Amino acid sequence: MTVTTVSVESQAIKAKKAARALSLLTTEQKNEVLYKLADYLENRAETILKANDLDLSNGREKGYNEAYLDRLALSKERITDFANGLREVAELDDPTGDILSSWKLENGLLVEKVRVPLGVIGMIYEARPNVTVDATGLALKSSNAIVLKGGSSAINSNKAIVEVMHEALDETVVSREVVQFIASTDRETTQQLFTMKEHIDVLIPRGGASLINAVVENATVPVLETGVGNCHLYIDRDADVEKALSILVNAKTDRPAVCNAAETLIVQEDWLKLHKEALIATLSEHDISVFGDEQVVSVIPNAKLAGEDDWKNEYLSLSIAIKTVKNVDEAIVHIDQYGTKHSEAIITENKETAATFMKLVDAAAIYHNASTRFTDGGALGFGAEIGISTQKLHARGPMGLPALTTVKYQMTGNGQIR
Template sequence: MNAIEAVVVEKAKRAKEAARRLAYLPTTVKDAGLLAMADALEAQMAEILAANARDLEAGRLKGLSGALMDRLMLNEKRVKEMAQGLRDVVKLPDPVGEVVAMWRRPNGLEVGQMRVPLGVIGMIYEARPNVTVDAAGLCLKAGNAVVLRGGSEAINSNSAITRIIATAAYRAGIPEGAIEFIDRTEREAAQVLMRLNGYIDVLIPRGGAGLIQTVVKTATVPVIETGVGNCHVYVDEFADLSKAEPIIINAKCQRPGVCNAMETLLVHEAVAPAFLPAIAQRLKERGVEIRGCPTTLKFVPWAKPATEDDWHAEFLDLILAVRVVRSLDEALDHIYRYGTKHSEAIVTENYTNARRFLKEVDAAAVYVNASTRFTDGGQFGFGAEIGISTQKLHARGPMGLKELTTVKYIIFGEGQVRE
């Protein structure tokens, strides 16, 4: 065992031991730990921002994209939001120990299902320091230990944040080892983590398509696939165009570097002549580059021709692919072919079309007359999220506390034996 492997294994061992105690830790103790973590983030904000400034400077020297720099950047508002997220999690019911079903068998046995923690959760993620806090807080409340491995771009931020919240949590009664951070930036550290069967119960990657696919293909530990978002907004022929414009602007421009931002706009041909030139101008004013189909180029002559790759792309930037479609069926076909099963939206006043869209689109979140930017644990009332699952096992969509548990069967008898 080399030095890197030894570090990762030792942290995983500590997390596994902590998980055993976390599984039955009282809610009051877990909540006290979360509140202490929130207070510590605010009390030591200067240290966190100083560490983040070092990461930002290194990112600038490396030439990181604007989207990555935005994900990496912390300020007073974002740190306070992280702290508030922990306090919001405290307000949520503790899922651990909840009996979700109970039934009686003909032989008199009472059979039920009880929620229990998953155990030790491994997180591999890129340049988003807020993930460190969200993951630690949600895992702790759901009775899980967590082993964090952030990207090298955020090493200073993540190291400072983990040290601060872990120290606060342990002082409040959380078992030591519940929050472990791998401070080795070598790729080998992540590869070791991916194969720690027996220590890590489930692995959750958060980041771009490259990271997620690497984890899916490399890991021997079970993986919950998250995050790649080629999200669409379809403006139907029966759309209220006064609703469509703010939805599109928000979905593309409010924060373009995140997975729930719109990447492709589909417009019905009946409304395209009046709507496309106007919305394109609004987008252009906000710095959006449009890459359009041939019909789009007729209405937006300054747009660039779209390539086949553009329909597949998760731009994570102020770039938008635009296509004019002849029908709802064509819009559904496009989403089926190019979508990543993340978030899709229709703008329409037609009840039948809205219901068809909700029924036929295969995605974790499907919207009628609302921005895709709402696909978020906090927005859905989960306090925070550990990721947005785009697969179907064992969770789908924003993953909150319940998604970080499984069930065990509990059986009450009166001396029954099987014949």
């Protein structure tokens, strides 16, 4: 199916017109919409799963690896999870209309700084059908319309999900026009979205480095940049062995294909000497392939010598790079050079070392004695998330409802003139 420039633009225009009505809805009305979406998604799970099976079959024919297929795959449990995510968003405080600050001038003019929706969000993403639901829920709760452009690998799943959501919206006070889905696998349609700043207020790319870079470098529409996750786990000299290995296993193997999985393990060399057998056993038990420096290769069986690309790599699989360092300062230098400012963790019982790490490492999320897998909107209590921002302007870290708003200054007077 080919979508012309005109039709893509018309979808953006429809979204912009529909967004105006969202600003007039009460929080209760928006919550009712989210509950309706959640119920429809669960009740129509079989329809969605049939479409997902087609995407998975196409993916296997194209040779997608298991990590990629895992991101693409849906199940009744996963559909229930993202339906529950919508219900959780409904329970969250509505940020729109919040008065962030107010003051009265000497002339009696009342000034209020109010949180308002962005307007129309353009969401460009790859093989994660759950993003279709998460992004829509967050957009609607924050009174934004949304234009969705998913990747070709999930085209059938996304179409089915949006069709179900449209059916649900038809049973509410909200027009289905607030959720636009560009049902095209043509890359040109993505390029077209880059330049529709007259109709779209912000673009949010979510996916691999090539997608994110393409949006950031080519878009004339403002971009809320999400980032890839070359996440590091640093095991310090004073790390508890059991705690360190448990966190390593979770951060690397729980869902290796997601952006908050650990990709590089940095180990203080004295800790490695003392606990190498336990580390080797853990890596072997969980089938983790190792690319390491010379010291690592000399200690860990079957480890391959890491090249420059390994320190930069977001493996998204059961592979990991391992770097040895003398102290926390060397660990921080390595992270500064190769990290993507996403999520970084230190395992240590030394509070001073942990404080140094957490103050000096530049990333959206920093952990002490905990897994990087918690960099997630749901895990941190935001409900669903629209992405994880690694930039420093407007929003940083997991982006929930407040990240999808901006501010407006409202002045109320009694005839004041200047």
